[in-house]
Amino acid sequence: xxxxxxxxxxxxxxxxxxxxxxxxxxxxxxxxxxxxxxxxxxxxxxxxxxxxxxxxxxxxxxxxxxxxxxxxxxxxxxxxxxxxxxxxxxxxxxxxxxxxxxxxxxxxxxxxxxxxxxxxxxxxxxxxxxxxxxxxxxxxxxxxxxxxxxxxxxxxxxxxxxxxxxxxxxxxxxxxxxxxxxxxxxxxxxxxxxxxxxxxxxxxxxxxxxxxxxxxxxxxxxxxxxxxxxxxxxxxxxxxxxxxxxxxxxxxxxxxxxxxxxxxxxxxxxxxxxxxxxxxxxxxxxxxxxxxxxxxxxxxxxxxxxxxxxxxxxxxxxxxxxxxxxxxxxxxxxxxxxxxxxxxxxxxxxxxxxxxxxxxxxxxxxxxxxxxxxxxxxxxxxxxxxxxxxxxxxxxxxxxxxxxxxxxxxxxxxxxxxxxxxxxxxxxxxxxxxxxxxxxxxxxxxxxxxxxxxxxx
Amino acid sequence: xxxxxxxxxxxxxxxxxxxxxxxxxxxxxxxxxxxxxxxxxxxxxxxxxxxxxxxxxxxxxxxxxxxxxxxxxxxxxxxxxxxxxxxxxxxxxxxxxxxxxxxxxxxxxxxxxxxxxxxxxxxxxxxxxxxxxxxxxxxxxxxxxxxxxxxxxxxxxxxxxxxxxxxxxxxxxxxxxxxxxxxxxxxxxxxxxxxxxxxxxxxxxxxxxxxxxxxxxxxxxxxxxxxxxxxxxxxxxxxxxxxxxxxxxxxxxxxxxxxxxxxxxxxxxxxxxxxxxxxxxxxxxxxxxxxxxxxxxxxxxxxxxxxxxxxxxxxxxxxxxxxxxxxxxxxxxxxxxxxxxxxxxxxxxxxxxxxxxxxxxxxxxxxxxxxxxxxxxxxxxxxxxxxxxxxxxxxxxxxxxxxxxxxxxxxxxxxxxxxxxxxxxxxxxxxxxxxxxxxxxxxxxxxxxxxxxxxxx
Numbered sequence: 013x014x015x016x017x018x019x020x021x022x023x024x025x026x027x028x029x030x031x032x033x034x035x036x037x038x039x040x041x042x043x044x045x046x047x048x049x050x051x052x053x054x055x056x057x058x059x060x061x062x063x064x065x066x067x068x069x070x071x072x073x074x075x076x077x078x079x080x081x082x083x084x085x086x087x088x089x090x091x092x093x094x095x096x097x098x099x100x101x102x103x104x105x106x107x108x109x110x111x112x113x114x115x116x117x118x119x120x121x122x123x124x125x126x127x128x129x130x131x132x133x134x135x136x137x138x139x140x141x142x143x144x145x146x147x148x149x150x151x152x153x154x155x156x157x158x159x160x161x162x163x164x165x166x167x168x169x170x171x172x173x174x175x176x177x178x179x180x181x182x183x184x185x186x187x188x189x190x191x192x193x194x195x196x197x198x199x200x201x202x203x204x205x206x207x208x209x210x211x212x213x214x215x216x217x218x219x220x221x222x223x224x225x226x227x228x229x230x231x232x233x234x235x236x237x238x239x240x241x242x243x244x245x246x247x248x249x250x251x252x253x254x255x256x257x258x259x260x261x262x263x264x265x266x267x268x269x270x271x272x273x274x275x276x277x278x279x280x281x282x283x284x285x286x287x288x289x290x291x292x293x294x295x296x297x298x299x300x301x302x303x304x305x306x307x308x309x310x311x312x313x314x315x316x317x318x319x320x321x322x323x324x325x326x327x328x329x330x331x332x333x334x335x336x337x338x339x340x341x342x343x344x345x346x347x348x349x350x351x352x353x354x355x356x357x358x359x360x361x362x363x364x365x366x367x368x369x370x371x372x373x374x375x376x377x378x379x380x381x382x383x384x385x386x387x388x389x390x391x392x393x394x395x396x397x398x399x400x401x402x403x404x405x406x407x408x409x410x411x412x413x414x415x416x417x418x419x420x421x422x423x424x425x426x427x428x429x430x431x432x433x434x435x436x437x438x439x440x441x442x443x444x445x446x447x448x449x450x451x452x453x454x455x456x457x458x459x460x461x462x463x464x465x466x467x468x469x
Numbered sequence: 470x471x472x473x474x475x476x477x478x479x480x481x482x483x484x485x486x487x488x489x490x491x492x493x494x495x496x497x498x499x500x501x502x503x504x505x506x507x508x509x510x511x512x513x514x515x516x517x518x519x520x521x522x523x524x525x526x527x528x529x530x531x532x533x534x535x536x537x538x539x540x541x542x543x544x545x546x547x548x549x550x551x552x553x554x555x556x557x558x559x560x561x562x563x564x565x566x567x568x569x570x571x572x573x574x575x576x577x578x579x580x581x582x583x584x585x586x587x588x589x590x591x592x593x594x595x596x597x598x599x600x601x602x603x604x605x606x607x608x609x610x611x612x613x614x615x616x617x618x619x620x621x622x623x624x625x626x627x628x629x630x631x632x633x634x635x636x637x638x639x640x641x642x643x644x645x646x647x648x649x650x651x652x653x654x655x656x657x658x659x660x661x662x663x664x665x666x667x668x669x670x671x672x673x674x675x676x677x678x679x680x681x682x683x684x685x686x687x688x689x690x691x692x693x694x695x696x697x698x699x700x701x702x703x704x705x706x707x708x709x710x711x712x713x714x715x716x717x718x719x720x721x722x723x724x725x726x727x728x729x730x731x732x733x734x735x736x737x738x739x740x741x742x743x744x745x746x747x748x749x750x751x752x753x754x755x756x757x758x759x760x761x762x763x764x765x766x767x768x769x770x771x772x773x774x775x776x777x778x779x780x781x782x783x784x785x786x787x788x789x790x791x792x793x794x795x796x797x798x799x800x801x802x803x804x805x806x807x808x809x810x811x812x813x814x815x816x817x818x819x820x821x822x823x824x825x826x827x828x829x830x831x832x833x834x835x836x837x838x839x840x841x842x843x844x845x846x847x848x849x850x851x852x853x854x855x856x857x858x859x860x861x862x863x864x865x866x867x868x869x870x871x872x873x874x875x876x877x878x879x880x881x882x883x884x885x886x887x888x889x890x891x892x893x894x895x896x897x898x899x900x901x902x903x904x905x906x907x908x909x910x911x912x913x914x915x916x917x918x919x920x921x922x923x924x925x926x
Contacts, residue, residue, distance in 0.1 A: 133598075147586075185803050324807055345644050
């Protein structure tokens with residue numbers, strides 16, 4: 013008979029605890045496929061719980077596919093096939109629920125519109141055919157040379173950055189690169205992150221056991237004085253277009269931070285240039301990397317925003333002194349991006365497709381942004397709101413004319429299947445600043461989405 | 470005029486330091502493409518070094534493509550194109566050197582022989598066509614369900630492991646999975662690694678700031694007593710076929726280690742099953758994962774040995790309690806393997822190709838091993854050597870009848886373009902145990918390679 017110490021359930025309800033115990037025994041194989049479970053009545057008596065408790069636990073197990081019921085015979089442990097069936101149902105259900113839930117998702121949404129899939133597939137087929145079995149050779153730890161060359165050329169032409177291909181390290185997305193950086197610089201250092209800011213940055217550093225200091229921002233981003241007070245030794249910044257405030261760091265501030273970094277060894281700045289490609293107006297300010305004279309800047313970017321998040325390709329540019337350290341300490345790591353994807357992206361970049369794609373996307377996003385601003389001006393909200401950070405990037409901030417607190421407004425919107433997100437959720441102090449992240453909404457639905465928002469206020 | 474503090478060069482030679490200073494200025498853009506460098510004589514006088522020092526530095530810069538020389542006009546800073554040319558030459562040179570150097574590589578060599586590339590390419594094309602744009606949707610953090618299902622089925626059929634697909638996490642290769650595990654369990658724990666053992670394991674844990682204890686092995690692998698003395702809380706083992714000793718851990722030892730793990734919370738065992746697919750004789754001993762009753766085992770495997778190292782795909786099986794922790798703490802990470810590769814591998818597994826491939830490779834490797842053993846028996850070494858760990862895996866140990874120390878023998882072999890590797894290089898105390906890692910050598914060249922080895926002794 014199944015025996016579990018029900019008193020060990022902690023905060024969990026009786027039925028939840030029983031469900032978990034049985035599920036774990038099934039997963040571990042203690043209960044084998046086809047095995048009959050005790051009847052509800054018998055198990056209830058044995059464990060001294062109510063029959064309803066056992067019934068609820070069994071029902072949950074059936075719903076998730078761990079157990080199946082046979083009429084008049086009782087309950088049996090499922091095989092892996094039924095598990096899988098169960099997980100499939102659960103996942104399909106979640107996905108369905110997700111889709112149904114949001115009519116308009118102003119937070120993230122899918123960001124793959126406009127991705128030239130058939131062209132990408134064509135390049136992949138070319139690479140498969142032309143490279144053949146050489147695709148089985150391992151790439152160098154820092155990525156294949158062709159891709160690093162293509163990225164260096166791109167950075168030179170479009171960001172004015174003079175970077176040697178040997179300074180570039182390819183990795184499977186931004187979070188993987190954060191993970192590599194904290195290994196490279198060490199978790200004994202204190203990492204200064206932007207407040208408000210992108211939460212994954214701090215999550216990665218904290219998971220590696222590094223200290224994190226939240227540095228408050230003003231209208232120019234991080235201030236040197238605030239950095240000094242925080243005790244941070246390494247800064248993680250997005251000077252081109254900060255998330256979520258949309259702040260663009262002025263050149264004077266950039267130079268001041270570089271001076272701060274030069275004061276002591278082990279001070280570094282991580283320049284996270286995550287959506288700098290989408291600049292609609294305003295002058296281009298040089299990247300920190302390009303004005304760094306003292307080898308203190310690590311530049312990171314990915315193709316998640318510009319191509320598709322599922323591609324999992326990013327890169328970092330290390331100063332010469334750190335690239336040497338990287339090869340010595342971390343050269344044993346294999347590159348996390350498959351060779352096939354690396355060559356496909358190299359072609360996409362060097363044959364001019366990326367440039368064309370960016371130009372098209374810039375037009376598309378500019379239209380969307382303009383349409384939103386136009387709809388706002390013609391709405392009942394006209395004259396009562398403030399827009400911030402709309403000159404670049406794929407989101408801006410909208411100060412709403414409301415007294416309702418952000419949390420309440422968010423809940424009300426949820427009932428309308430509208431997903432909202434506020435500055436205050438990212439550690440920003442002020443209320444009523446809504447994040448307008450529009451790539452996920454088709455142009456023709458913008459009007460409906462904004463009307464829904466206006467009605468809420 | 471270029472001004473560098475030559476007294477700051479530390480251990481480096483004058484020319485090396487000067488070369489690095491100028492190179493860094495070029496990479497940083499302080500020296501711009503096309504800019505003329507001072508003449509050798511002038512720079513030598515300015516820096517108070519000899520003309521030969523400057524000449525050597527300039528020559529190195531020219532060789533690497535940072536600088537080009539124009540007859541009678543002097544030296545100029547190269548453009549990115551010339552950098553790239555330089556790096557290409559350097560890389561081609563290294564590759565060429567590598568190829569020329571080893572006639573027989575008994576350490577690693579390429580491990581892609583027999584990979585069914587055209588079949589793989591066909592499956593990729595199918596996935597591209599059939600899945601189309603859905604390939605742009607992000608995969609769940611732990612990988613796409615189809616692949617996790619296919620792996621669960623494989624583990625059930627071929628390793629007798631009952632694993633739920635929701636316990637599986639896909640990641641870009643073994644080192645990436647080690648990196649994830651140390652984040653999951655924490656770097657405050659002490660990780661016990663095998664001595665002798667696979668060096669990358671300790672490298673990853675150390676880079677994450679975790680303590681590492683080297684646990685000596687006996688003829689059954691790690692002993693519980695040795696584990697206790699080491700102070701380790703988490704063990705990293707390869708019980709199926711230890712690298713490099715080839716030891717297979719007996720069932721009693723496995724159970725004892727599991728009991729040790731159950732004694733305290735935060736004790737875990739990482740079961741690294743890196744080449745268990747190649748068992749030629751001897752009974753299958755159940756994996757630690759399959760006899761673990763207390764949710765203390767994390768199982769890891771990759772497709773690097775069985776398919777190709779460049780594919781960068783591996784997985785870990787977490788016990789239910791850790792999979793929950795994974796989703797809570799690390800669910801924000803994106804999966805590092807592209808969706809495309811995940812679906813291709815899922816098909817390769819579920820359509821039976823992997824099984825057929827493994828059967829073919831087992832035959833191929835068994836033939837190679839038998840041929841080596843036969844050649845040894847017919848060599849002048851007959852009766853004087855000992856073989857250990859040849860029942861499974863892609864390498865075995867060969868005790869050589871020699872008095873020459875390993876280092877000297879290695880150097881002598883190098884002159885014959887034969888790459889050798891000894892147990893003593895992996896932290897094993899005893900001399901004269903040669904690692905025979907044979908996948909990289911074509912069957913028809915084995916005789917020549919072994920003759921070369923015999924001649925050395």
